Structure formats: structure tokens, C-alpha cells
Amino acid sequence: MTARVTVEDVERVAELANLELTPEESVTMLHDLNAILDHVAHLNELDTTGVAPLAQVGELSGAGGVSVLRQDKRRPSLDRGLVMQQAPETDQAFFKVPKVIER
Amino acid sequence: MQSDATTTGSFVERPKTLADLHAEIASGQTKSADLAAEYFQRIEQKNPRLNVYLSLTKERALAQAARVDAAAAKGDPLGPLAGIPVGIKDVLVMKGAPATAGSKILKGYQPPYDATAVSRLEAAGAVLLGKLNCDEFAMGSSNENSAYGPVRNPVAPDRVPGGSSGGSAAAVAANMAVATLGTDTGGSIRQPASFCGVVGVLPTYGRVSRYGLIAFASSLDRIGPFAANVRDAATLLGAIAGHDPSDATSSPAPVPDYAAESDKPAEGLRIGVPAEYFGEGLDPEVRAAIESGIDSLRAAGCTIQPISLPTTKYAIPTYYLVATAEASANLARFDGVRYGYRSPSSATLSDMYRHSRDEGFGAEVKRRILLGTYALSAGYYDAYYLKAQQVRRLLAEEFLRAFAAVDAIVTPTSPIPPFKLGEKTGDPLAMYLADIYTVTASLAGICGVSVPCGATKAGLPVGMQVLASHLQESTAFRVARAVEAAQERR
Numbered sequence: 001m002t003a004r005v006t007v008e009d010v011e012r013v014a015e016l017a018n019l020e021l022t023p024e025e026s027v028t029m030l031h032d033l034n035a036i037l038d039h040v041a042h043l044n045e046l047d048t049t050g051v052a053p054l055a056q057v058g059e060l061s062g063a064g065g066v067s068v069l070r071q072d073k074r075r076p077s078l079d080r081g082l083v084m085q086q087a088p089e090t091d092q093a094f095f096k097v098p099k100v101i102e103r
Numbered sequence: 104m105q106s107d108a109t110t111t112g113s114f115v116e117r118p119k120t121l122a123d124l125h126a127e128i129a130s131g132q133t134k135s136a137d138l139a140a141e142y143f144q145r146i147e148q149k150n151p152r153l154n155v156y157l158s159l160t161k162e163r164a165l166a167q168a169a170r171v172d173a174a175a176a177k178g179d180p181l182g183p184l185a186g187i188p189v190g191i192k193d194v195l196v197m198k199g200a201p202a203t204a205g206s207k208i209l210k211g212y213q214p215p216y217d218a219t220a221v222s223r224l225e226a227a228g229a230v231l232l233g234k235l236n237c238d239e240f241a242m243g244s245s246n247e248n249s250a251y252g253p254v255r256n257p258v259a260p261d262r263v264p265g266g267s268s269g270g271s272a273a274a275v276a277a278n279m280a281v282a283t284l285g286t287d288t289g290g291s292i293r294q295p296a297s298f299c300g301v302v303g304v305l306p307t308y309g310r311v312s313r314y315g316l317i318a319f320a321s322s323l324d325r326i327g328p329f330a331a332n333v334r335d336a337a338t339l340l341g342a343i344a345g346h347d348p349s350d351a352t353s354s355p356a357p358v359p360d361y362a363a364e365s366d367k368p369a370e371g372l373r374i375g376v377p378a379e380y381f382g383e384g385l386d387p388e389v390r391a392a393i394e395s396g397i398d399s400l401r402a403a404g405c406t407i408q409p410i411s412l413p414t415t416k417y418a419i420p421t422y423y424l425v426a427t428a429e430a431s432a433n434l435a436r437f438d439g440v441r442y443g444y445r446s447p448s449s450a451t452l453s454d455m456y457r458h459s460r461d462e463g464f465g466a467e468v469k470r471r472i473l474l475g476t477y478a479l480s481a482g483y484y485d486a487y488y489l490k491a492q493q494v495r496r497l498l499a500e501e502f503l504r505a506f507a508a509v510d511a512i513v514t515p516t517s518p519i520p521p522f523k524l525g526e527k528t529g530d531p532l533a534m535y536l537a538d539i540y541t542v543t544a545s546l547a548g549i550c551g552v553s554v555p556c557g558a559t560k561a562g563l564p565v566g567m568q569v570l571a572s573h574l575q576e577s578t579a580f581r582v583a584r585a586v587e588a589a590q591e592r593r
Contacts, residue, residue: 009477013473013476013477013480014473016476017431017460018453018460019461019464019469019473020457021461025469028466029470032531032532033473033474033477035531036532039419039420039532039536040423041420042417043417043420043421043490043494045417046494046497048493048494048497051494051497053492054492054496054499055492057308057309057547058308058352058354060499060503060548061503062572062574063307063308063548063574067352068351068353068354068355069351070348070351078215078216082215083215083441085215086212086214086215086441086442087440087441087442088440088443088444088445089445095440095441097440097452097455098449098450098454098455099450099452100451100452
């Protein structure tokens with residue numbers, strides 16, 4: 001947990017996140033991530049052996065219960081025309097994106 | 104409180120109470136349409152300086168006001184918020200109105216549906232004025248991360264209003280709405296309420312449906328009201344709370360009459376004061392104001408008990424790991440395909456994703472996506488994300504043990520009073536560390552209220568945070584009301 005992040009790490013993570021950083025941005029992010037992760041390293045002081053991770057507070061006693069799922073019945077979805085109006089490019093029925101496969 | 108504020112800023116103005124406005128509208132003494140027009144006029148006058156609203160929904164507001172006036176004229180029963188002008192944080196969607204989330208990447212997006220909290224407010228009679236400025240994707244503690252410029256604090260316009268719901272807090276402080284909705288993931292309702300001298304409510308996780316909320320961190324995000332007084336905030340919560348089939352995390356627990364509950368005296372309640380919230384880093388003037396607020400609770404018949412919450416010091420790293428990990432997943436949806444901004448210069452799909460996100464997101468959003476992606480990436484998941492979830496359980500269980508002995512816990516909402524614009528933008532970690540008193544309740548899922556509790560010598564507002572256990576909003580309101588009543592008597 002005390003490992004220092006390198007520029008290569010930042011670039012790798014940016015790629016995973018579909019972000020493209022300028023060289024200047026990479027340097028700033030490198031500095032900020034290391035400062036934050038140094039602070040995060042304080043968590044190592046706590047022994048959490050055998051502690052179950054808590055992903056959702058609803059499971060705690062008195063917290064209002066776990067998720068309530070509705071019946072699996074069909075109901076109308078949003079109007080396709082209205083949804084398509086919000087997209088940068090469509091053919092009315094589908095979203096259009098730049099070419100994925102070169103022929 | 105009011106006099107402190109008015110001496111330092113010309114933008115502060117106190118709205119009439121909901122009860123008074125409701126009576127005026129029901130009797131026909133005030134027309135809802137005139138009230139809406141008055142608010143739009145005030146917005147026009149103050150917004151150029153304060154930058155509180157990003158867009159207005161005049162047509163929708165006036166149509167609703169006309170419905171309310173017609174119902175009042177016929178003597179039909181009116182909803183609890185009939186004719187009340189309300190503003191909405193711009194991370195909640197309203198059909199046909201721009202929804203930006205304070206980001207360039209959603210510029211031009213006009214969602215085709217209403218958030219549940221929005222439609223419930225309108226069903227209760229509220230007149231929705233428009234969309235309120237906030238930090239980009241609700242990430243920030245000063246509102247300086249909005250792609251549309253910062254909001255200024257109506258109390259002191261050279262200072263920040265807090266964040267991320269800065270517009271929602273400032274709108275109430277400047278009477279540019281009678282009440283507003285905000286969202287709170289790590290303090291984004293409570294801290295701006297404190298900075299602007301208004302009441303802000305963090306409901307229990309799951310108390311209010313998030314359907315139609317642009318998600319930041321799904322295990323933490325909550326929607327809650329801002330108002331000028333505790334009772335009005337309680338009335339708003341009553342209107343938006345309750346199960347919604349469109350949000351599986353919304354609780355089926357019955358919704359009490361929060362406004363009536365807030366009227367009950369706080370006498371006999373046991374109040375815990377945790378030592379860890381009064382240590383190093385707490386501004387002495389904030390401390391003095393909170394201690395005086397605690398004295399007034401004692402005078403109101405509460406029992407004050409010192410308590411200890413030792414895991415508090417691990418809350419910031421825990422919060423920033425959980426929140427950013429979830430954000431990195433939630434914000435993957437902004438890719439230039441279905442809505443919002445698409446970079447014009449991309450030959451391939453992969454380039455289109457990258458360019459759109461790079462040009463569309465601001466620096467803080469990128470920083471959090473990177474941190475979250477890192478914490479979830481292969482080789483680091485156990486050390487960061489899993490560890491944070493384990494500490495989250497320790498924090499939550501510590502609160503539950505404390506609530507076995509006390510009914511509510513009081514703390515400062517923020518260790519510092521509102522700071523100057525630009526003062527902290529250069530140091531993201533310092534900005535995160537100032538969230539120390541609010542992130543704990545976020546992680547534990549418990550509820551809370553930030554209530555005005557005096558001011559610094561310079562007239563800057565101080566807020567007291569009143570925390571209560573899961574679904575115990577009524578208790579938090581009673582304690583907050585006692586603090587408020589003591590302030591009113593000064």
C-alpha cells in the first residue's frame with residue numbers, strides 16, 4: 001500500500017478509464033495521486049483481519065432493510081424518439097458511432 | 104443569525120415560512136403565479152453576481168402555479184407545498200430541462216423524464232423554478248469545480264458557498280427559492296448548508312428514491328432538502344421520502360409526519376459529543392459557536408454525554424477510496440454515444456470515447472476517476488477497495504454502538520468557516536481533509552441535519568451537525584429545532 005505511483009501507472013490507469021491525458025496532466029495527476037495514496041496508507045494501521053467488507057449499509061441492523069425488487073412485469077420504457085433526440089448521432093432507430101472494424 | 108449575515112452581505116434575505124406562504128396561497132391573499140414571478144425577478148437581479156441557477160424552468164413553473172391558483176380559488180384541497188417556489192440541484196433530471204451535472208460533457212442534454220424526487224415535489228404542489236449550480240458530478244467541497252463557474256456565497260460573495268450543492272444552499276440563503284433539493288455523498292448538503300447559514304438534511308441512505316439522480320457513488324448518494332428553517336426542511340423531506348419501485352435501494356419503511364415530529368421538544372434526549380470532532384484542525388471560533396449550541400441543548404433539557412468514535416480518523420481515506428471506485432464505474436457511461444458531448448474529431452470508436460471524455464470532464468472528475476480506477480485495478484483491489492469496505496463496517500458499527508447509549512450526536516458540520524474563492528483549489532488533498540466531519544455519516548448510512556449555530560466575529564455562518572441513527576430523522580429534527588430556537592432567542 002505504500003508503493004509509489006509512477007507516470008507509467010498513471011498512463012495505464014488512464015487507458016483503463018478511457019481517459020487521454022496530456023503530458024502536463026499526467027504530471028499533475030501523478031503528484032496528486034501520490035499525495036492522496038500516502039494519506040490512504042494510514043488505513044494500514046487498522047487491523048481488519050476477519051472483518052467482512054460492507055458494500056451496502058442496508059444490511060446493517062435497523063438500517064431500513066435490503067433492496068426491494070419490484071415484480072418482473074413488463075412496463076413501458078422511455079419513448080425511443082425522445083431518447084434518440086438526445087444522442088449526438090443516430091439513424092432514428094440506433095445510435096451511430098465511428099467505424100469499429102476496418103475492412 | 105439573520106442580523107450577523109445581513110451586516111456582511113447584501114444578498115442575504117430570509118424567505119417567509121412555508122406555513123405562512125401556504126396559508127396566504129390557500130386564502131387567495133397571495134397568488135402562486137405572482138409569487139413565482141416575484142422569485143423569477145429576484146433571480147434575475149441576483150443571479151448575475153451569485154451564479155446560483157444554471158437554467159430556469161419558467162413555463163413549467165407558471166403552469167403549475169396556475170393549477171395551484173385554480174385549485175385554491177375552487178377551495179380544493181392543496182398539497183403541503185402548494186405554490187411554494189423550489190429549486191432543484193442540476194444532478195436531478197427534469198423532463199425537457201437541461202441537465203448538466205455541472206459538467207461540459209452533458210452540455211445540451213435534455214432528459215426525457217423526471218426524477219422521482221422532482222415529481223413528488225410537484226405532486227405536493229411545489230412550483231419548480233429551475234436547475235441549481237453545483238460541483239461537476241457533485242464532486243467538490245466549494246462549488247469551484249462547476250464547468251459553469253463557481254457559485255458565490257450570498258453571506259460573503261468573495262467566499263465559496265460550500266459544495267457540492269453550493270447553488271442549492273445559496274438559493275435559500277439569498278431567497279432565490281423558498282427551499283431546494285440537493286444531494287449529499289460525503290457532505291454535499293450539510294457543508295454548504297453550514298457555509299450559507301441555512302438548514303440542510305442528509306436523510307438516511309434509502310429514505311429518498313434516487314431514480315433520476317445522475318449517479319456519483321451509488322452506495323453513498325442521497326437526495327435531501329435545504330430550507331431556511333428546520334420545520335420547512337422537515338416538510339420537504341416528508342414530501343419526497345418513501346419507497347419507489349424504480350429504486351431498489353429505497354426503503355419500504357413508513358414515512359412519519361416529519362414536520363409534526365420536528366415540533367416535539369428535545370427535552371430528555373441524550374446527546375453524544377464525540378471528542379474526535381473537537382480536536383486538532385477545528386477553528387476556534389467554530390468550536391466556540393458549537394459549544395454555545397451544546398449549552399443551549401443542555402438548557403433545553405437534553406442530557407449531554409461525552410462519547411468517543413476513534414475510527415473517525417480513518418474516515419477520509421475510506422470515503423475517498425469507496426467514493427472514487429464507485430464513481431469510476433458510474434462515470435463510464437459518459438462516452439459520447441447516447442447523450443451529451445461528443446468530440447468532433449475522432450476517426451475510430453476508441454478515439455471518440457477518449458477524446459469525448461478528455462474534453463468533457465474537468466480536472467477533479469478525472470482525478471477521481473483515475474484514483475477509483477487505480478483502487479479497483481488488478482493487484483490493488485484488496486489493498487485499497489476491499490480494505491476501505493472493511494473499515495467502512497468498523498465505522499458503521501462504531502456509530503451503531505454509540506446510538507445504543509445516545510439518541511443523537513452533535514458535532515461541527517465543518518472544521519472551518521467558508522473560505523475565499525481560490526484559496527484551496529491548488530491542493531486537492533487539503534480540500535478532501537476538510538470533509539472530515541461529514542464523510543463518517545455518509546459511510547455509515549445514518550441521517551443528519553446541519554442547522555445554523557451562530558457565526559464567527561466576521562459574521563460567517565457556523566453550522567452544527569446533528570446525527571441520528573438509521574431512519575431516526577425525527578430525532579435529528581427535534582434536536583436541530585432546539586438549536587434553532589435558541590438562536591432565534593438571541
